[in-house]
Amino acid sequence: MAFCMYDSGIYEFDNLKKLSGYCKIIPNSVYLLNNKQINPRGIVAMKKALIKLTSTAVALTVFLSFLPGCSSSSQQKESAKDSSTVESSLVTKTASNVYKRAETVATAVEAKQLLVEGNKRFVEAAFAIKDESETKRKELATKGQKPFAVIVSCSDSRVPPELVFDQALGDIFIIRDAGNVVDPVALGSVEYGVEHLHAPLIVVLGHEKCGAVKATVDGGEVTENIGAIINKIKPAFLKVKDSGAAKEDLYKNCEDENIKNTMDEIKKSPVVKKLMEEGKVSVVGAKYHIESGEVTFDY
Numbered sequence: 001m002a003f004c005m006y007d008s009g010i011y012e013f014d015n016l017k018k019l020s021g022y023c024k025i026i027p028n029s030v031y032l033l034n035n036k037q038i039n040p041r042g043i044v045a046m047k048k049a050l051i052k053l054t055s056t057a058v059a060l061t062v063f064l065s066f067l068p069g070c071s072s073s074s075q076q077k078e079s080a081k082d083s084s085t086v087e088s089s090l091v092t093k094t095a096s097n098v099y100k101r102a103e104t105v106a107t108a109v110e111a112k113q114l115l116v117e118g119n120k121r122f123v124e125a126a127f128a129i130k131d132e133s134e135t136k137r138k139e140l141a142t143k144g145q146k147p148f149a150v151i152v153s154c155s156d157s158r159v160p161p162e163l164v165f166d167q168a169l170g171d172i173f174i175i176r177d178a179g180n181v182v183d184p185v186a187l188g189s190v191e192y193g194v195e196h197l198h199a200p201l202i203v204v205l206g207h208e209k210c211g212a213v214k215a216t217v218d219g220g221e222v223t224e225n226i227g228a229i230i231n232k233i234k235p236a237f238l239k240v241k242d243s244g245a246a247k248e249d250l251y252k253n254c255e256d257e258n259i260k261n262t263m264d265e266i267k268k269s270p271v272v273k274k275l276m277e278e279g280k281v282s283v284v285g286a287k288y289h290i291e292s293g294e295v296t297f298d299y
């Protein structure tokens with residue numbers, strides 16, 4: 001019998017022969033499969049050959065290994081060692097290598113550091129092993145959530161914050177809509193995240209090739225509700241539209257200005273403003289780069 005971690009789940013190989021075409025299977029071992037190194041057809045076949053397990057006991061015996069060519073246990077340990085080089089003192093690994101961050105992240109600097117490190121893991125496809133067990137869910141239900149960052153991001157399916165920052169249950173408090181803009185409902189959510197959940201950092205996460213920004217720049221007929229999104233992005237467009245920049249640069253510049261505008265709107269919230277004055281909260285802007293997977297904090 002062998003197990004593997006894939007797509008945030010733990011699976012039992014029910015057909016070792018079927019899987020042997022993808023990697024060398026060592027019985028009674030656990031593998032972490034790096035989906036960036038398996039071609040799409042391989043993933044489909046892999047999923048069909050796996051049965052998902054829910055046992056936390058299995059999760060606690062996980063070793064690291066990467067496809068292609070699932071390696072020996074000594075190589076697995078070497079992989080774990082390599083990935084640990086991107087971890088900070090805020091992150092500890094249990095004997096089983098399960099990711100565990102400091103329960104209380106008090107400062108924006110520490111919170112940003114966790115996000116930067118998580119994004120590095122994402123870019124390198126060296127994902128941390130996360131505890132998504134029933135025990136963890138019960139712990140979060142009992143103790144409550146203590147997310148260390150509030151993230152305002154676009155709804156774009158290519159920009160999921162938990163993946164991009166390689167975070168787990170209870171780690172980040174996210175508000176998403178097309179165009180990463182804020183209205184009273186979104187601002188109320190941001191305020192809840194910092195005032196009641198005490199997250200020290202607010203991140204406005206824009207991204208390349210944003211469809212909402214493109215729709216604003218391109219113009220044209222839209223529905224009333226999509227028009228409400230575009231009206232939010234329009235001030236950013238007005239700042240860049242007469243720059244003489246080529247269309248592609250215009251999209252990029254509008255994305256950048258839109259991030260800054262959303263940051264400014266958040267900073268005007270009386271709740272956020274007060275917490276910023278007290279040094280308890282910071283607002284930063286970031287941009288996700290679609291192809292590289294990298295998040296840059298330049299705003």
Ligand SMILES: [Zn+2]
Nearest residue numbers: 154156210211
């Ligand atoms: Zn977008």
